[in-house]
Amino acid sequence: MTQINQQNKDAVVTAAPGYQTLNPATGELLKEFNTLTDAEAEQLLSNAHEAYLKWRKVPVEERIEIFRKFADLMDENIDRFANQITLEMGKPLSEAKMESGLPGMIFRYFADNALEMLTERDINVEGFTRVYSRLEPIGVTLAIEPWNGPLYQSMRAAAPNLMLGNAVIMKPAEIVAGSTLMMDEIFEKAGFPSKIYQSALVSREQVTSFIADSRVRAVALTGSDRAGSIIGEQAGRHIKPVVLELGGSDAFIALDSSNPVAVAAEASACRLFGIGQSCMSPKRAIVTEKISEAFIKEYIKAFENQKVGDPFDPETTTGPLSSIAAADNLHAQYQDAVDKGAKVLVEGGRVAGTGAFFKPAVLSGITPNMRLYHEEAFGPLGMIYVVPDAEAAITLANATKYGLGGTVFSEDLDEAKYVAESIDTGMVGINRYMGAPLNVPFGGTKASGVGRELGSNAMDAFANLKTYSIL
Structure with missing residues (x-):
């Protein structure tokens, strides 16, 4: 993993408070989690890159079937996930159940529309028998997701990347680590290749190091505009695309x-x-x-x-x-x-x-x-x-x-x-x-961010729009 220099350290807000979940209704400590060591973080990134090299070659039709299995498993576990969300961030149980139903809907949406999204687009160019463009995967995407929708927000970022052929490293908010970690089990049971999706309990310094590493090709963040400016600056320093879904005062x-x-x-x-x-x-x-x-x-x-x-x-x-x-x-x-x-x-x-x-x-x-x-x-x-x-x-x-x-x-x-x-x-x-x-592109302007998630544009920032020409 790329070493973090002093300048990058200064760019990080503060050291992460550590991964621990509290019941906000009672103040009870639910669980403490260990942050990965630098060696463990390097291994996680290496595993993600190796998984990407294999996953990108899996035909879209096979990805679609795995997506549908994942959606079915999420539906079967709605109550279990809802209970965890309510425990960790206090959302009323009825709303937590509503959120727990969204990952299945998101994965079915991409399963239903992947062939159209990934189809080759022909372009008429004089002098060539055929010119066409298509979206192709680029590598590992680092997703940094918030606490207010631990399932919805994380899967909104993961689904288009995985269908495209990318690998996903998912960094959850420190206070909802338990909810996000439960997703890894569902990915495994659905038949996704090992390590193609991984929850990563990493520090903010390790996030900075991930962004600087050549194996990480894109970054998605949902969070505050302050966090967005920091992550956007770091990604820009290494010329990497970002999708930043930030605050709002609608x-x-x-x-x-x-x-x-x-x-x-x-x-x-x-x-x-x-x-x-x-x-x-x-x-x-x-x-x-x-x-x-x-x-x-x-x-x-x-x-x-x-x-x-x-x-x-x-x-x-x-x-x-x-x-x-x-x-x-x-x-x-x-x-x-x-x-x-x-x-x-x-x-x-x-x-x-x-x-x-x-x-x-x-x-x-x-x-x-x-x-x-x-x-x-x-x-x-x-x-x-x-x-x-x-x-x-x-x-x-x-x-x-x-x-x-x-x-x-x-x-x-x-x-x-x-x-x-x-x-x-x-x-x-x-x-x-x-x-x-x-099915509608989600995103804002000004300090509310850049890029779009969901809808037909969801893959754009995480893909190589590659053009082929044939004489």
Whole structure:
């Protein structure tokens, strides 16, 4: 493995805190994991490269059959995975089951569409009998994935790489290592070649070393924009492609002609899903003055009706945040806004006692001197902005460094399209929250990242688009 020089060490944020899983509802230590030694990390990378050299030669039709077996096995283990996710990061069990069903769906999507994605594309060039291009694998992809969707996020990166013919090294977030490690067993049972997919409990210094190594050919990261800038810089230094899926502060815009009650119900439900810990959660509700009173009344009703508690309790709607640190940071953002004059529509904040609980809250009157105006609020904190018209909504929606997604509601479809086209995002839903359908490219602009995952473009950044010409 390439040695890490002092300059690279300085580029790493800090030493990783170590892999340990805690129950965020109780603070109980679930398990501690050993970080790989440098020798073990080198062996893991060597194994991945050797597996790639064999896997790339496996016909696509055989890969498809293995993908389908993997999907079936994931479906059979939904309850087991859901239980682990809820234990490690506090997601209500019903939502954890929903997430546990997604890997099977993702792998079936690529199994169903691989032949079309990987087909040769003919190009008419005078003087040649045939010119064509096709996507070909490049080697080992390092995937660095987050805690808020430990199965969904990791498999969203792994599936297109594996179908393409690449090997995958999966570095999980330190607090959900148990969930990610369970995936290795499923890959083995499905019939994937040994070491073609490996969970890697590596340090941040070892991540830097992986990126510098010639056997790693691409990097995928889902995380904060701070992490993205570090990983992007390191990959750029070695001229390697990246897909960076980073933060978001999406706007949910309700214009004059929209139904304020129905739209507020959808906006609040989207904000609260996943305990608000999602990059694509619509964090800022922007509503025009004409309908603001009815919208606000319905929006705050949803937040007031949340039940905070044990994520295994079917009555619970809001479990703990992923960690004490996450809950404390969200409360600091909330308190900063309140101290500087934000209007409290639903009072919330940190809940006393053990666990990383945060009572859902709603604020309005947020101004540029407050942290929440500029930062991503990762948790059940709703923010409502009232504006005079569509133009003001566009200006406010774009007044952020982020550009992941957005939502626009209006009975006037021309107006809705105009607003949607005017906001600087990678995705936008008109008269319905878009989410992340498997067949739609997922990704953003500005500090929300570069590249796309899912959909027909999912393989692009991880492939060699190779062109052949025949005289």
